[in-house]
Amino acid sequence: MLFFYVIMKMVKSMEKEYKLTIKKLWGHFKVVNKHRWKVFCLCCKVGIPWQGIWHDWTKYLPVEFFETARYFDEGKYSPIRKCKEVTGYSIAWIHHKNHNKHHYEYWHDYNAPTPAPMMPFKYFLELICDSYAAGMTYQGKNWTKEYQLSYWNRVKDKGVIHPKTKALIERVHTEVAKDGINKVLKRKHLKELYDEYTKE
Numbered sequence: 604m605l606f607f608y609v610i611m612k613m614v615k616s617m618e619k620e621y622k623l624t625i626k627k628l629w630g631h632f633k634v635v636n637k638h639r640w641k642v643f644c645l646c647c648k649v650g651i652p653w654q655g656i657w658h659d660w661t662k663y664l665p666v667e668f669f670e671t672a673r674y675f676d677e678g679k680y681s682p683i684r685k686c687k688e689v690t691g692y693s694i695a696w697i698h699h700k701n702h703n704k705h706h707y708e709y710w711h712d713y714n715a716p717t718p719a720p721m722m723p724f725k726y727f728l729e730l731i732c733d734s735y736a737a738g739m740t741y742q743g744k745n746w747t748k749e750y751q752l753s754y755w756n757r758v759k760d761k762g763v764i765h766p767k768t769k770a771l772i773e774r775v776h777t778e779v780a781k782d783g784i785n786k787v788l789k790r791k792h793l794k795e796l797y798d799e800y801t802k803e
C-alpha cells in the first residue's frame with residue numbers, strides 16, 4: 604500500500620514540477636520506437652542496417668527524452684518544434700544535432716573554411732531514410748509520396764546547408780513525389796545522384 608502511495612505521490616509531483624504525465628511519456632516513447640522502426644526498414648533497403656539500428660539512440664537519453672515528452676501531443680508533429688515555439692529554443696534538439704551525424708546541422712561549423720560542408724554519403728543516406736520515416740510517422744495514413752517535397756519546400760531556407768546538399772535533397776524528394784519510395788530509395792541510384800551533385 605505504502606509503495607503505491609509513494610509512487611502516486613512521485614507521479615503527481617512529476618506532473619506538477621515537470622509538466623510530464625505518464626500518458627505523455629508513454630506516448631512519446633511509442634512514437635520514438637515507431638519512427639526508429641521505419642528508419643531501420645528504410646536503412647536496410649539502402650544497405651545501412653547498422654546505422655538503422657543506432658539511429659536516433661540519443662532520444663532515449665534524459666536530456667532529450669524528458670523535454671520532448673513534455674511537448675508531446677498525440678504524435679502528430681515534432682515535439683521539438685512545439686518546444687521551440689514555446690521557449691524559443693530546444694535543449695533536446697541542440698544535443699541531438701550535436702551527436703547525430705545524419706543531420707546536416709551536425710556538420711555546420713561557422714569557423715571552418717567551409718562552414719556547411721557536404722555530409723558523407725552514408726549519413727546522407729540516413730538523412731533521407733530519416734526524413735521519409737518522420738513524414739510517415741507523423742502523417743500516418745495521410746502520408747503521400749508528394750508530402751516530403753512539400754514539407755521540404757517549407758523548411759529548406761531556414762537552416763545553413765551546403766547548396767549542393769540542398770539541391771541533392773530536393774532532387775530526391777522531387778523524384779519520390781513522381782515515382783515513389785520503392786523506385787527512388789535504392790543505394791545504387793542514390794549513390795549516382797550523390798556523385799552527380801558532389802562532383803566539382
Ligand SMILES: [Zn+2]
Nearest residue numbers: 659703706733
Ligand atoms: Zn535524428
